Amino acid sequence: MxxxxxxxxxxxxxxxxxxxxxxxxxxxxxxxxxxxxxxxxxxxxxxxxxxxxxxxxxxxxxxxxxxxxxxxxxxxxxxxxxxxxxxxxxxxxxxxxxxxxxxxxxxxxxxxxxxxxxxxxxxxxxxxxxxxxxxxxxxxxxxxxxxxxxxxxxxxxxxxxxxxxxxxxxxxxxxxxxxxxxxxxxxxxxxxxxxxxxxxxxxxxxxxxxxxxxxxxxxxxxxxxxxxWSLKNVIEVAKNEPFQGSETEAIEHLHSLIIHSVKQQMLSSDVPVGAFLSGGIDSSTVVAIMQAQSKKAIKTFSIGFYEQDYNEAQHAKAVADYLGTDHTELYVTPQEAIDVIPLLPSLYDEPLSDPSQIPTYLVAKLARKHVTVSLSGDGGDELFGGYSRYIQGKHIWKKIRNINWRYRNLLANTIFHYSEQHWDYLLSNKIVNRLTKNKLYGSRIYSVAMLLKSRSFENFYRTMVSHWKIPSELVKGSQEFNDNSENGNGRFHVEMDDFEKMMYIDSISYLPDDILVKVDRASMGVSLESRIPLLDHRIVEFAWKLPIQYKVNNGIQKWILRQILYKYVPQQLIERPKMGFGVPIGHWLRGPLREWAEELLDEERLKVEGFFNPSLVRKKWIEHLKGEKNWQYYLWDVLMFQAWLNYSK
CATH class of the missing domain: 3.60.20.10 (Aminohydrolase, N-terminal nucleophile (Ntn) domain)
Known part of the structure; x- marks a missing residue:
């Protein structure tokens, strides 16, 4: 590296x-x-x-x-x-x-x-x-x-x-x-x-x-x-030449491919090798196979948070104890996590506002004290259908796609005729308050309206994963590029399930431009080499040959990967709701980060710099501070650009 x-x-x-x-x-x-x-x-x-x-x-x-x-x-x-x-x-x-x-x-x-x-x-x-x-x-x-x-x-x-x-x-x-x-x-x-x-x-x-x-x-x-090499071409070949074996044969073949990849990546080093372990399916699979290849306990690392809603450390420790790894965990205080924020602009070089960049840096820093190379489980969600939004997206699109677009567009325009505040007022009644935990009524119904205007599933998913839905209104003098170019170019000549379309879109965008950037910069920032066995192209090519039901089976996501993991770890150690590798940004912005954020979001500063529409930013900032709405991710987008801009001057 x-x-x-x-x-x-x-x-x-x-x-x-x-x-x-x-x-x-x-x-x-x-x-x-x-x-x-x-x-x-x-x-x-x-x-x-x-x-x-x-x-x-x-x-x-x-x-x-x-x-x-x-x-x-x-x-x-x-x-x-x-x-x-x-x-x-x-x-x-x-x-x-x-x-x-x-x-x-x-x-x-x-x-x-x-x-x-x-x-x-x-x-x-x-x-x-x-x-x-x-x-x-x-x-x-x-x-x-x-x-x-x-x-x-x-x-x-x-x-x-x-x-x-x-x-x-x-x-x-x-x-x-x-x-x-x-x-x-x-x-x-x-x-x-x-x-x-x-x-x-x-x-x-x-x-x-x-x-x-x-x-x-x-x-x-x-x-x-x-x-x-093009993922689009890989998928077209896979669809024309799908895997024809049984479930058992598919599991065994994928298992052998992952073993080979892990073994190859462990051996290609003259320095100490370890692994990141969150306790989830992907990292646990990689660690389990690593340990099976090693005569001594491999070194594993995880970060814990005292806020239980964000803490996976106890799950990682349970997996490590069962597998017998040499496990190191570090519980991080809010202040220790916040202290990483000033480093982010220099680490990432251009704006990136994925809050999991903070714990990713902390676990890389922890690992570097013990090893020079660390394997991770990234890529499993995109390859084997692990994100909950895949199920949600397919379900929502199935409900709206058969409604004539003209009627959907008319309904959406009717919703947009009234402000978010008006919808907040209309829907802020006792019945709604019992059914919802926060007050994002207007923003939610606006989000639904944006989805209703989608002419294609690709446009629907693009809108679904967007933060600022109309960023040209926020960024002065901007016009969004047509970012629908596909890896390998051109349209698909094979049929794909909507679930698979989301996996493909994420694999050529979110994965390389968010996840892999985050891992590379965080690890290299502490001179640690990170390796990702599940992204061996032979695994990628085989995964796309598999029927979708091997990835999502009766609502169970990453089904085939689970079957491999269960060969090493008891099912009860793994079966739990999926957690993100996140931090309580929204809470911090109202507390210890408030002064830092206020300086970067100062209205006069925004006007002088000239990149953003100050009124849109200030509106969300004030609503967030008052606890009226949770705009944490929208604000983090702006803040990470502002911090980068300040650093790059």
Whole structure:
């Protein structure tokens, strides 16, 4: 796990290449505290920088930037290729004359590029990775990102300079960089609480999308992006060639795939390995299989909160005790959690308002005291249908889809004719008060109206998961991008269940742009490598071959994953309502965070900065403070942008 950075200047420049690339690289020291390297060729205007966290081959032979044996290629690489030993053996079987200086996966990658070409080599890689590869012979740059988007990579043109890096903070250190906020991307952020790929918070800077290979020929002024792996294509193949075996065969095959993935990720390390454990189905499955592969107790880690509504630590400890892991838990006070908040803008580099970023950072910090690599159970919800909103969404859409859209639209417009306050007044009677626990009457009926206006299921789900439903009214001078682009592009040519559509949408958006960003930045912020066995692309491809009833069976979500887990852990330790990895943000905003929030949401400040409609923000802030409504997530969206803006000045 490392950090990479680089730039190419199209025309001759007076900048000091070495000084600039060093300054850019230093911003990524947390991603790679063990080693530092640069490579510069002023003749062609290219500079590469690397920060290394030593995981495989701790010797100097793993130093980057690394050159291929023929000296044709030079690479900077972030991530791990778990099957690098298999690829090494394949290369040697085809050409026994190939020589290797050390044991690093980076060296194997370079040999593969020389033997098979870049795209064919990448298609063989199993792992999480982002890399920049310079072809000295053809004078072409390749940027590549892993299939599911575990590792980040930003890129873009700033004038005549093409720049790229693992994190945005590195790009901002280039003297030509312009920190112009992309208001249209900001509108998307206010809708989703994250900025979806390929956009970033800055104009002209983009995220490389998962499963893609970007080729840049500076001399010919050509730039091309192609998918070497696409989830859309995977699903179309899976639907045309579904799994035909029995339930038992499906369980056993998935079980063997997860065992192989976990084992491969445990072995691909020369440093201590542990695991995050929440006590839920996904992390418990990963930990159970890890422990079954190990002769000694593996190290597991969890964070606990004294507020019981947010505490999963006791469940994690019960699973750890049963499996016999070497378990470490840390109970965090509200103040200790709140103390993380000032770190968030520098950790995440662009606005992200998923409150679980706080406990994620805390558990990563805890794990780093004991290990250098930690496995997690992320991805299970998207692959096996674990989110409760999937059942809710399918149920609601089933009720409204058969109503003619014109009638639905008419009803929605009638609702919008009256203000939220008017609906609050109309519905604030004794009967309603007995049926509901809070006073979000007007906002709830407005949310229903927004859903009624949906013309398609995709638009319905997009609205359902949105925070600010019409963010262009909040963000001044913004117009939302058409963010309906699909991984692999184009429409599906196969039928999909509505439940599966939600899983697909989350897998190409929420998963890579929220969940995986959160895990990567939190772990790398403390120089910890996180690995995610369930996102092995072979598991992903098999999961999509399975019938939907293997994932949701009689209302039981993640059914097939549960059957595997029950081989290791008693059912009663697992069967409980699903909890989110969250914190009581709403309560804190009325208490210990009130002064901090008030400063960031000051009306005059909002007017001067000019990004938001102050009246909309202040209205929600005042209603929240009075306890009239709970606007915690809406306000957290604004606050995380404001905190980032303050940090980035």
């Amino acid at each position: 490392c950090g990479l950075v680089g730039f190419i200047v199209k025309q001759s420049s007076n900048i000091d290449y070495e000084t600039v690339i060093k300054q850019m690289s230093m911003t990524l020291s947390h991603r790679g505290p063990d080693d530092f390297g640069i490579w510069v060729d002023p003749n062609v205007g290219i500079s590469l920088g690397h920060r290394r966290l030593s995981i495989i081959d701790l010797s100097p032979e793993g130093h980057q930037p690394m050159h291929s044996i023929s000296n044709r290629y030079v690479v900077v690489f972030n991530g791990e290729i778990y099957n690098h030993q298999d690829i090494r053996n394949e290369l040697l079987s085809q050409d026994p004359q190939i020589t290797f200086r050390g044991r690093s996966d980076t060296e194997v990658m370079l040999a593969a590029f020389e033997k098979w070409g870049v795209k064919k080599a990448v298609e063989k890689f199993v792992g999480m990775f982002a890399f920049a590869l310079w072809d000295k012979k053809e004078r072409v740059l390749y940027l590549c990102r892993d299939r599911m988007g575990e590792k980040p990579l930003y890129y873009g043109w700033v004038g005549d300079t093409f720049m790229f890096a693992s994190e945005l903070k590195a790009l901002t250190k280039h003297p030509n960089f312009k920190q112009e906020v992309n208001r249209d991307a900001l509108a998307l952020y206010m809708r989703y609480s994250y900025i979806p790929s390929p956009y970033s918070i800055y104009k002209n800077i983009f995220k490389l999308q998962p499963g893609t290979l970007l080729t840049v020929d500076v001399e010919k002024n050509l730039e091309n992006i192609e998918y070497y």
